[in-house]
Amino acid sequence: MEGFLSGLKAIIDALGATVLLPIIIFIIAAVMGAKPGRAFRAAVTIGIAFIGINLVIGLMWGSLTEVGQAIVSNLGIQRDVMDMGWPSAAAIAFGSPVGLWVIPIAILVNIVFLALRLTKTVNIDVWNYWHFAFLGSLVLAATNNLAYGLIAAAIAAALALFLGDWTAKAVQSFYGTPGISIPHLTSAPGVPFAIVTNWIVDRIPGLKDVEADPETIRKNWGVMGEPVILGLIIGIVLGILAFYNAGDATTVITKVLKTGMNLAAVMLLLPRMVQILMEGLIPVSEAAREFMQKRAAGREIYIGLDSAILVGHPAAISSSLLLVPIAILLSIILPGNRVILFADLAVIPFVVALFAPLMRGNIVRMVIAGTLELAVGFYIATGLADFFTATARSANFAIPENAVRITSIADGFLWPGFLFTKLAEWLNVGGLVVLVVLLGVAMFFYLKNQEAWEVAAGAPASK
Amino acid sequence: MPQAKRILVACGTAIATSTVVAKAIEDALRERGIEVITRQCKASEVASMVEGMDLVVTTTPVPTNLGVPVIQTLAFLTGIGKEAVIEQIVKALGTK
Numbered sequence: 327m328e329g330f331l332s333g334l335k336a337i338i339d340a341l342g343a344t345v346l347l348p349i350i351i352f353i354i355a356a357v358m359g360a361k362p363g364r365a366f367r368a369a370v371t372i373g374i375a376f377i378g379i380n381l382v383i384g385l386m387w388g389s390l391t392e393v394g395q396a397i398v399s400n401l402g403i404q405r406d407v408m409d410m411g412w413p414s415a416a417a418i419a420f421g422s423p424v425g426l427w428v429i430p431i432a433i434l435v436n437i438v439f440l441a442l443r444l445t446k447t448v449n450i451d452v453w454n455y456w457h458f459a460f461l462g463s464l465v466l467a468a469t470n471n472l473a474y475g476l477i478a479a480a481i482a483a484a485l486a487l488f489l490g491d492w493t494a495k496a497v498q499s500f501y502g503t504p505g506i507s508i509p510h511l512t513s514a515p516g517v518p519f520a521i522v523t524n525w526i527v528d529r530i531p532g533l534k535d536v537e538a539d540p541e542t543i544r545k546n547w548g549v550m551g552e553p554v555i556l557g558l559i560i561g562i563v564l565g566i567l568a569f570y571n572a573g574d575a576t577t578v579i580t581k582v583l584k585t586g587m588n589l590a591a592v593m594l595l596l597p598r599m600v601q602i603l604m605e606g607l608i609p610v611s612e613a614a615r616e617f618m619q620k621r622a623a624g625r626e627i628y629i630g631l632d633s634a635i636l637v638g639h640p641a642a643i644s645s646s647l648l649l650v651p652i653a654i655l656l657s658i659i660l661p662g663n664r665v666i667l668f669a670d671l672a673v674i675p676f677v678v679a680l681f682a683p684l685m686r687g688n689i690v691r692m693v694i695a696g697t698l699e700l701a702v703g704f705y706i707a708t709g710l711a712d713f714f715t716a717t718a719r720s721a722n723f724a725i726p727e728n729a730v731r732i733t734s735i736a737d738g739f740l741w742p743g744f745l746f747t748k749l750a751e752w753l754n755v756g757g758l759v760v761l762v763v764l765l766g767v768a769m770f771f772y773l774k775n776q777e778a779w780e781v782a783a784g785a786p787a788s789k
Numbered sequence: 790m791p792q793a794k795r796i797l798v799a800c801g802t803a804i805a806t807s808t809v810v811a812k813a814i815e816d817a818l819r820e821r822g823i824e825v826i827t828r829q830c831k832a833s834e835v836a837s838m839v840e841g842m843d844l845v846v847t848t849t850p851v852p853t854n855l856g857v858p859v860i861q862t863l864a865f866l867t868g869i870g871k872e873a874v875i876e877q878i879v880k881a882l883g884t885k
Contacts, residue, residue, distance in 0.1 A: 413804070450867070453805050501850075506863065544833075552834060597804050601829070604808040611809070615868060629867045634801030638832030638849030672831075675801060 332472075342722040343421030344380075348373040350426050351610060358613035365609055372606035378599035379417040384724040386410060386592040386669070387732070389561075389585060394666060394730040396568035404664050405657070407711040411669025412512070412736035413600040414718075416456040420603070421721035424462035424475040428455050431476060432483040433614055440622050444769065445487040447494070447507045448618045449630035452611035453604055457511035458482040460717075460737055461746045465758075467713040467720065468751040474758060478746055481761050482511065485742065487630075488769050489514035493680055494628050496784035500683035501636050507628035508636065512676040512736040516699050517783055520681040523695035538689040540640035547647035553593040553672045556650070560668055561589030592669065637675035641687035646674035648689070649696045656701055663704040664711070670735035674700075677735065684784030703739025713747055714738055793824040794882045797839055799847040803831045806848045806866055813865040814846065817875045823882070844881050 348369035355365035390408040398406055419425050432455045439445040462479030466472060490509030497508055508514065528534050549555050565585030572578050619627075636642060650671050657667045678696045685691040707714075711731040718732060719725060737743050749757030772779045781787045796814060800807035811827040818825050830838045835851045845851065845859045848866065853859050858881040864874040 503863065505867075548833065548836075552837070553831070597802070601804050601808050604804055605812060608809055608812055612868075619868075629869075631863065631866055632801070632805045634804075634806045635848045635863060635866070637801035638799065638847065638851050640850070643833055 343425070344373045344376045344722075346426060347376065347421065351429075351606065354429050355610045355613055358610070358617045360609040360613045368606045368609040370606075372603060375599060375603035375606055376417065376421060378602060379413070379596070380724050382592060382595045382599050383410065383414050383417070384726070385588060386414075386596070387724075387729055388726045389588040389592075390666075390668065391726050391728065391730045393564045393568040393585060395728070396572070397564070397666070400568065400571065405666045407665045407708060407731045407733050409665060409668045409670050409707075409738075410732045410734055411596060412673050412734050413596045414669070414732070415460055415714075415734040415736060415738065416600065417603065418718045418721045418723060419456040419460035419463055421723070422459060422463035422466070422717055423472055423720060424466055424479050425456070425459035425721070427476055428459040428462065428479050429610065429614070431480050432458055433618065435480050435483040436487065436618060437621055439484065439487055440618075440625075440627075444773075445491055446626060447487050447490040447509050447628045447630040448615075448622050449483075449487060449490065449509045450611065450615040450618065451509070451630050451632050452614050453607055454486075454510055454632055455483070457486065457737055461511075461742060463717045463720065464710065464713045464743055464747045465750040467716040468747045469754055471754075474750060474755065477758050478750065478761070481758065481765065482742065482746070485765055486511050486514070488765060488772070489517070490628065490630050492772055492779055493517060493683075493783045495780040495786075496683035497636070497680070499786050500687070500784065501639060503635065505627075505629055506635070507630050508633050508680065509630040510633040510676070511742060512673070512740065513633040513636075513680045515737075515740045515742055516677055516695070517680050517684070519699040520684045520692075520695045520784075521782060523681075523691060523698060524684055527691050527694065533690075536690045538644070540644035540687075540689060543644040543647055543689065544640065547644075547650075550647045550650040550671075553597070554590050556671060557593030557668075558586050558590035560654075560671070561586035564589070564666070564668075589668065593672070596669065633676050633679045636679040636682075639679070639682065639687075641682045641689060641692060642675045642679045645678050645681075645689045645692035645696060648693050649674045649678065649700065652693070652697055653700050656697070656704060660701065660704050662708065664708045665704050665733055667735070673734075673736045677739075680783075682784075684782075686784075700735075700739065702741070703735065706741065706744045707733040707735075707738045710738055710743055710747055793826050794843045795841060796825050796827045796878075796882075797835065797842040797845045798827050798829050799832050799835050799845060799849065799851055800829075801832055801849050803829045803834070810846060810848060810862075810865045813871075814875075814878065817871075818879070821879065823879065825882075844878065846878065 352369035465478035466475030486509035490507040494507035565582035569581040
């Protein structure tokens with residue numbers, strides 16, 4: 327088994343995601359009943375997407391490395407971990423050795439859980455299986471053992487089902503989405519932060535009654551929600567910090583504006599490339615949906631979807647607009663932090679989306695909880711940067727000379743990544759056992775006292 | 790030949806669910822002989838991208854005072870009630 331896996335890993339390393347992932351996607355789609363022609367076209371599309379993403383990541387990594395090194399030598403602050411954004415994280419995760427197998431693994435976990443009645447969620451959001459691959463590949467980077475990585479991905483898939491079930495009632499009543507759950511590992515891990523924040527704020531006189539109007543915020547801060555403009559502004563600011571002493575005025579202005587344009591370009595191009603990847607996954611995701619729905623027929627089920635369906639809500643948009651400048655400020659003032667934020671400033675709505683039901687859309691509270699989660703996140707991301715960067719390497723992404731290390735808010739800032747990676751690093755297979763036990767205990771208490779748990783996550787209490 | 794209708798498809802990322810919806814709309818309307826052009830955007834960009842569009846289809850809440858019809862639906866993602874939404878889109882576009 328060990329020999330087989332290491333042999334397999336050698337082949338994977340040689341071929342790379344651009345060749346291997348299309349082959350595997352074709353096989354998965356065909357096995358689950360997609361038409362061969364369509365599956366083939368989808369598979370080729372995915373390979374193309376990887377080539378495109380690689381180009382854009384190369385551009386971004388190059389620009390940010392230059393900027394990061396200049397800032398370190400100029401200002402003497404250690405900020406050498408660059409936020410490359412979740413589109414990079416997703417591509418890296420799917421392109422990693424774990425990512426190749428994550429789709430069948432997650433479907434298998436889902437079907438087993440449905441059969442054992444451990445979940446109501448049918449997670450048809452195949453796209454977001456990248457989170458499982460991401461956690462699995464961090465574990466692979468920490469243990470250098472592909473089998474552990476694959477098991478970790480399976481545990482992550484189970485964790486998502488549990489969090490999806492737990493928060494489903496809250497989501498359904500607040501967002502008005504009957505029959506839907508959100509087994510999404512960027513949003514769901516924030517719920518504990520929301521519970522703690524809410525509990526504390528409820529006990530602070532004055533603060534507990536403060537509210538803010540989402541419409542005013544959206545009008546005044548709307549530009550923070552437009553990635554291209556945000557990329558340009560941040561690029562120019564980083565450019566100034568990095569190159570203000572790079573030479574005469576012309577050199578400085580050219581370098582600053584170029585950095586701004588490069589980073590604005592990344593904000594538009596990276597999502598476009600990832601869109602191609604998504605397009606290639608559609609046949610698989612349709613086939614998976616039918617495959618699983620057939621096996622869950624005749625039961626009360628939740629359909630697991632992306633939190634992308636929630637984040638248009640005014641509470642989510644407005645609180646994350648406010649969190650953009652807060653996050654930037656945190657990145658500067660937090661001692662020991664080494665992360666510079668960039669691409670994932672656009673992903674903050676996903677981090678806060680599941681706070682809303684519990685906080686009844688109270689933006690002040692959502693901002694406080696978001697600030698807490700992000701503040702902790704900087705340290706998690708700083709601690710995980712080596713593993714994150716190693717994972718990018720294992721997915722054969724183009725890494726510039728003397729590159730800085732990388733991270734992303736989704737999911738490099740979140741506690742599941744920390745928990746999975748550190749447990750596996752310290753205890754190896756024992757760490758995986760601990761994860762299974764922790765999840766098992768949480769699920770046991772949840773299934774025993776479902777309603778109390780659901781109310782704690784923000785579901786309305788029945789009389 | 791009549792000019793193709795333009796549909797703005799919105800979701801939280803302009804990547805994930807909106808891609809599924811945009812492709813599904815293109816396929817379904819092409820089957821009915823209706824040519825459409827879709828563009829994808831984030832929910833926060835709808836207001837600035839809506840100009841020149843005939844219809845907004847979204848998977849997440851967006852402002853409704855945009856001057857064009859807005860259809861919010863999860864049917865293309867879950868597969869439930871998809872036909873009814875396609876009818877709704879055809880009607881909103883005003884094509885026979």
